[in-house]
Amino acid sequence: MLTGSDDSSLVVDRLCDQIRGQNTAVTCFYFDFADRKEQSVARMLGSLLKQVVGGMENIPEEISRTFEEQRMAIGGRGPQLPDIVKMLQTITSSLRTFVCIDALDECAAMHRAKLLNSLQQILERSPNTRVFIIGRPHIRAEIEKRLTGRVAAVCLGPGRDDIVEYLRVRLGEDETPDAMDVSLEAEILDKILENMSEMYVGAMPPGTPPHKIR
DSSP, rough: OOHHHHHHHHHHHHHHTTTTTTEEEEEEOOOGGGGGTTOHHHHHHHHHHHHHHHTOSSSSHHHHHHHHHHHGGGGGOOOHHHHHHHHHHHHTTTTTEEEEEEEEEEEEEEEHHHHHHHHHHHHHHHHHHHEEEEEOGHHHHHHHTTTTTTEEEEOOOHHHHHHHHHHHHHHHHHHGGGGGGHHHHHHHHHHHHHOOEEEEEEEEEEEOOOOOOO
C-alpha cells in the first residue's frame, strides 16, 4: 500500500537504483495539506526543474538565458510558470525523466487544474517522460479528464488480514492492558477497518498504452 511520503520515497529510491549510470532524471514532490497555500504550481514545478538541472553536468543555454533574463528584470523576480513549463519541456524532451508526485489530493483544488494542465503540456513535448501520482480516489476523475488517454489507474488498499494482525499487536502493547477487553478490541478493529480508504495511483505514459502499476 502506498500511503504517504515514506512509501513514495521507496518508489523514488527504486527508480534511482534502476537508472544509476543512465542519462535519466528522477524528480519528486510531496504535497502537504498544512502547507497547501504555499505550494503553488510554480513552486512545485520549479522544485522539479531544480532537481533536474541540479543533476546535469552542463545546463542548456536556453535555461541559463531564461534565468538571467528574469534576474535582470525589475526586482530580480524568479521565473514565472510559463517559463518553468517551457524549461521543463526543453530539458525533458531530450532527457528521460520520471516525475513522482505524492498526495496530489492535498494540493489545493485551485492549483490542481493548473498543475495537471502544465503536466499535460510537458508530456506532449516529452515522449520519454513518465509521471507517477499518488492520491485518494476522488481526484481520479479530474486526472483522467485533464490527461485524456494518458492515465493508467490502480486502486490500492491494505490487506485486511495484515491490518488486523498489525492492530492486534499494537493493542497488545497498550501500557494499560486492563483497560482493554475483547468487546472493546473488536469495536476498535471494526471501526478502523470500516473507515480504511483506498489510495489512487495514477501513471501517465504519454503516447503509449497504459501499463498496470505493480
